[in-house]
Amino acid sequence: MSYNVNEKGYYGEFGGAFIPEMLYPNVEELRQNYLKITAEPEFQAEFEELLKEYVGRPTPLYFAKRLSEEYNTKIYLKREDLCHTGAHKINNTIGQILLAKRLGKTRIIAETGAGQHGVATATVCALMGLECIVYMGEVDIKRQAPNVARMKMLGAEVRPAMSGSKTLKDATNEAIRDWINNPVDTYYIIGSVVGPHPYPDMVARFQSVISKEIKEQLLEKEGRENPDYVIACVGGGSNAAGTYYHFLDDKDVHIIAVEAAGLGVDSGESAATSALGKVGVIHGSKTLLMQSLDGQITEPYSISAGLDYPGVGPMHANLFKTGRAQFISITDEQAMEWGIKLSQKEGLIPAIESAHAFAVLDEMKFKPDDVVVINLSGRGDKDLNTYIDYFKL
Numbered sequence: 001m002s003y004n005v006n007e008k009g010y011y012g013e014f015g016g017a018f019i020p021e022m023l024y025p026n027v028e029e030l031r032q033n034y035l036k037i038t039a040e041p042e043f044q045a046e047f048e049e050l051l052k053e054y055v056g057r058p059t060p061l062y063f064a065k066r067l068s069e070e071y072n073t074k075i076y077l078k079r080e081d082l083c084h085t086g087a088h089k090i091n092n093t094i095g096q097i098l099l100a101k102r103l104g105k106t107r108i109i110a111e112t113g114a115g116q117h118g119v120a121t122a123t124v125c126a127l128m129g130l131e132c133i134v135y136m137g138e139v140d141i142k143r144q145a146p147n148v149a150r151m152k153m154l155g156a157e158v159r160p161a162m163s164g165s166k167t168l169k170d171a172t173n174e175a176i177r178d179w180i181n182n183p184v185d186t187y188y189i190i191g192s193v194v195g196p197h198p199y200p201d202m203v204a205r206f207q208s209v210i211s212k213e214i215k216e217q218l219l220e221k222e223g224r225e226n227p228d229y230v231i232a233c234v235g236g237g238s239n240a241a242g243t244y245y246h247f248l249d250d251k252d253v254h255i256i257a258v259e260a261a262g263l264g265v266d267s268g269e270s271a272a273t274s275a276l277g278k279v280g281v282i283h284g285s286k287t288l289l290m291q292s293l294d295g296q297i298t299e300p301y302s303i304s305a306g307l308d309y310p311g312v313g314p315m316h317a318n319l320f321k322t323g324r325a326q327f328i329s330i331t332d333e334q335a336m337e338w339g340i341k342l343s344q345k346e347g348l349i350p351a352i353e354s355a356h357a358f359a360v361l362d363e364m365k366f367k368p369d370d371v372v373v374i375n376l377s378g379r380g381d382k383d384l385n386t387y388i389d390y391f392k393l
């Protein structure tokens with residue numbers, strides 16, 4: 001059994017492309033071209049060059065000595081927090097902007113919730129000199145003022161989505177509407193392993209550089225390519241997909257996916273999709289999502305804006321359903337405590353999303369010889385106000 005996408009765009013029963021007919025030409029153009037273009041040596045050379053010189057890759061695989069001593073196991077941190085713009089998201093936007101250019105597109109659109117994907121998109125548009133329009137819910141624009149300012153500084157136009165709950169899903173609807181109206185010159189950069197096929201597979205491939213590097217770095221440091229555990233937080237699932245990618249078929253590697261339990265899985269204020277989700281369609285793919293009995297999408301909640309998403313990508317839905325990955329949900333409180341703990345134990349202030357992944361160390365028992373890799377998906381600068389309010393710093 002393969003855990004990767006099949007030719008029809010499915011991971012087991014999940015995935016596919018459930019899109020309005022008007023969107024078909026755009027998605028089909030992408031589907032027919034993405035593998036061909038990304039396999040071209042010139043594409044790969046340009047992608048690798050930008051990851052190296054602009055993003056700052058390879059990111060270190062850091063042996064966390066003090067944490068390892070406390071938990072009596074070998075803990076390595078994959079330092080995606082050191083990427084330009086402060087998280088893994090730029091790996092994907094670099095890949096997609098290069099693809100957009102080769103498809104002859106001149107106008108880039110994106111949707112954003114917390115603003116992190118908007119910033120990563122605005123950054124690569126500035127890099128390439130392309131027009132950039134970012135759709136963002138009106139409520140999120142108010143909540144995420146620093147990221148809105150960043151996007152504007154980078155030359156992007158931030159367009160408010162005024163319908164519905166005025167948050168991420170409404171911004172996504174606006175972006176899709178824009179794409180339908182501008183099918184020829186416009187490329188839509190999606191920020192996680194979600195959306196209609198081929199987006200989940202394409203984004204996973206761009207992020208897979210994370211696990212490619214982990215293999216090389218572990219071989220050097222431990223004399224073996226495979227760790228015993230890989231651990232990553234899951235919002236839509238892109239940093240996790242990148243961390244797992246080259247280990248999916250290696251059964252000796254335990255895969256752990258960490259979701260946001262918010263105030264508690266059964267509190268009604270949660271984003272733990274694997275625990276609460278049912279099969280449904282969101283953003284054009286069939287996956288697990290949180291919904292009411294009559295199929296309305298439930299508003300998710302997490303203190304970390306990046307995990308505050310009502311679904312997971314189809315790859316993760318399949319990893320859950322098949323049991324290939326173990327899913328654990330971590331509360332706001334546990335994650336916030338780890339924000340302080342990682343800061344004071346290793347001198348690393350994590351993004352609150354990433355802090356969720358570390359709480360697994362308190363939930364599971366590891367052996368002294370185990371090699372445990374945790375993906376530190378981003379740094380905590382963007383979350384400073386949340387840390388200040390929570391801890392009255």
Ligand SMILES: *Cc1c(COP(=O)(O)O)cnc(C)c1O
Pocket residue numbers: 087088089116191192193233234235236237238239240306307351353354377378379
């Ligand atoms: C956006 C974000 C996430 C969640 O998105 P995924 O697609 O699940 O990776 C996690 N960590 C950080 C730092 C983020 O910015």
